[in-house]
Amino acid sequence: MKKWFLVVMALMLISPTLLPAKADAAAAVFDDVSPKHRAYEAVWSLDSKRVFEPDEDEMIRPGKYVTRMEAAVMLSRILGLERKTNHAGFRDVTVLNKNYDEVAALAERKILQGFTDRTMRPNDILTRAQMAKLIVDAFGYEQKTSFTLPFKDVKTSNWAAPYIEALVRHKVTAGTTTTTFSPDKKLTRAELMMFLDRAHKAKPVSAYNDQEILSLIREVQNKASSIIYHYLYVNEPNGSRPAFSTFKQELTPFAEGKMLSMMEEYYKVTCTYCDWIVYSEVYNWGLPYEIIERSNGRITVKVRYPAGMDEAASETWTIVKRNGQWKMSELPKYTTAYDDPFNLTVAEAEKYLISAYEDIYSYEKYREYVQNISYMKTDKKGHYEFLIETNVDDYYVSIDPKTATLEEL
Incomplete structure (x- = not known):
């Protein structure tokens, strides 16, 4: 058995490549993306949601061209899509591919249709025109039959014109210039992440599926964690740490009240306690979870965790929206499975086993x-x-x- 939940949790404690991204007000989320980079916020958001995975050396490489597979993975993850069958329909992406789930989820919904020879061509570079179609189909934007475009390089007869117009109308893109869209230009990672981030943030929370809700909480948790992680280890190996007050303001967009006070208290003691803040993350392990409250201003979820490095338990997390920003306010509620049994049905146990x-x-x-x-x-x-x-x-x-x-x- 591949007890992946044990492996991942263990690696997070020892491997810097799996730790949250380092960030503060003056430093970059990644070494090659500074806070002044136009894609900075999009990169941080997608990384915190676990939509995008940096390269093995933790570099983002914002100017690197995006393959069709990379785009499919990010699009599927940001929308929280899950595959329903084991048949994606592409000859060149089999069930053995590690990203098969994401591809199948898009193919089942006719978002990713591939080519006439039944191939996906996962290693081909995506163009901006192809990106427009993917995003419009994925987010369900209406395509108009009669429209005008401000771009000189996109005629209304172009196959991609209705998709590009929809992106402009929804303020996902304004073009490469005010008069050009560059439809045949190869798409970069930075461009794709900005497009996806804009499109998803414009989507009302009331329209989120369960996976998107979990991903939103994960984003808030990981953004706060990445800041704390940076200050915990910024002065290694001499071991000294800056006072919490010197960066407290950086955490206020993501935490307030009791949660912020707890972070300060734990930061001042040993790093054993600090690690709780850094590594705690809402995740769907394949066990039943409950969306207790879901509104445009408050979200509460109860997630169950399997026995791994610790005992099986449930955690209840709440985030609230203040001035347009989601943040943690209340302390999470923790209950062991012995006090609050999971009581899985056979069907729920089967789903968990498949995941495990x-x-x-x-x-x-x-x-x-x-x-x-x-x-x-x-x-x-x-x-x-x-x-x-x-x-x-x-x-x-x-x-x-x-x-x-x-x-x-």
């Missing part, structure tokens, strides 16, 4: 995925037993529905 046994975090060329899962029986302890068949091996496992604790039989 699919090696979605693999950096290898191929991944492990579940081909079939069968419920066998409930044993005398009330634990469910399943047979899981993957492309790598077969597993016979038992799961405790109260705590989601797994045991291979």
